Amino acid sequence: MPLLLYLTDERFSLYLDLTGEPLNRRGYRVEAAAAPLNENLAAGLLKLAGWTPGTPLYDPMMGGGTILLEAGLMALNIAPGLKRHFAFEHFKNFDRIEWQRLRKDAEGARRDPEPLPIFGSDIDPLMVRAAGLNLKAAGLLDCVRIMEADFLNVNPPTPGGIIVTNPPYGVRPSTDDMPTFYREIGDNLKQHFPGWTAFMISADPEFPKLIGLSSNRRTPLFNGPLECRFFEYRLVAGGNRKPGK
Numbered sequence: 001m002p003l004l005l006y007l008t009d010e011r012f013s014l015y016l017d018l019t020g021e022p023l024n025r026r027g028y029r030v031e032a033a034a035a036p037l038n039e040n041l042a043a044g045l046l047k048l049a050g051w052t053p054g055t056p057l058y059d060p061m062m063g064g065g066t067i068l069l070e071a072g073l074m075a076l077n078i079a080p081g082l083k084r085h086f087a088f089e090h091f092k093n094f095d096r097i098e099w100q101r102l103r104k105d106a107e108g109a110r111r112d113p114e115p116l117p118i119f120g121s122d123i124d125p126l127m128v129r130a131a132g133l134n135l136k137a138a139g140l141l142d143c144v145r146i147m148e149a150d151f152l153n154v155n156p157p158t159p160g161g162i163i164v165t166n167p168p169y170g171v172r173p174s175t176d177d178m179p180t181f182y183r184e185i186g187d188n189l190k191q192h193f194p195g196w197t198a199f200m201i202s203a204d205p206e207f208p209k210l211i212g213l214s215s216n217r218r219t220p221l222f223n224g225p226l227e228c229r230f231f232e233y234r235l236v237a238g239g240n241r242k243p244g245k
């Protein structure tokens with residue numbers, strides 16, 4: 001049974017670990033991406049965006065596909081802990097029968113896999129492979145459509161819907177020119193995604209200025225220790241460019 005002991009000069013604290021692996025680990029991440037979002041943050045972003053299953057969802061910079069995976073689990077009513085083990089299962093007084101009943105209920109509530117209006121793409125073929133392996137591990141490979149594509153050259157997968165994504169942060173590998181890239185993302189959204197609402201999380205304080213679109217909402221969030229903002233842009237043909245941009 002995992003016990004944690006913290007000692008300082010004057011006191012000690014003893015913790016009983018009920019979960020073992022942190023709760024955000026769902027058991028589907030078999031291939032890591034370069035800068036993956038925490039699974040619980042990805043699920044929270046979908047809730048903050050007001051996304052509900054049935055609304056088309058697109059992550060055009062999907063990395064290992066965390067946002068798509070969390071959406072797929074929600075859409076098929078798959079309990080996020082269903083594939084994992086918890087430390088409390090080793091407790092002496094653990095009620096195995098009750099736990100099995102709860103698991104059986106959750107299994108019974110899960111919907112059969114079906115094609116969902118959930119789409120993802122990434123410019124990096126290794127990330128497309130990683131997302132595919134993770135979706136397969138979660139039993140979602142036939143439900144979510146993914147492809148290799150540069151977001152700056154891609155057509156919307158449906159006439160309208162919600163984008164939830166976290167663009168790269170820091171240095172862009174090919175050109176080192178992140179300001180231009182953010183500006184191009186803004187231009188692309190403006191030109192090709194009217195009717196969509198785009199939600200983007202960024203820790204870059206320059207991001208809102210560089211993207212050059214007027215946000216409808218910005219929510220402060222933490223990605224681990226990193227302070228971020230979650231921006232909402234409702235894209236209307238001809239209407240989002242900031243004055244003077």
Ligand SMILES: C[S@@+](CC[C@H](N)C(=O)[O-])C[C@H]1O[C@@H](n2cnc3c(N)ncnc32)[C@H](O)[C@@H]1O
Pocket residue numbers: 033034035036037038060061062063064065066067121122123124127149150151152165166167168169
């Ligand atoms: C911060 S990561 C996304 C991580 C993802 N949310 C996850 O949880 O794994 C940003 C991603 O943007 C991708 N990317 C960078 N430039 C791109 C472009 N022009 N078009 C599409 N994807 C791009 C990178 O390959 C990277 O996988």
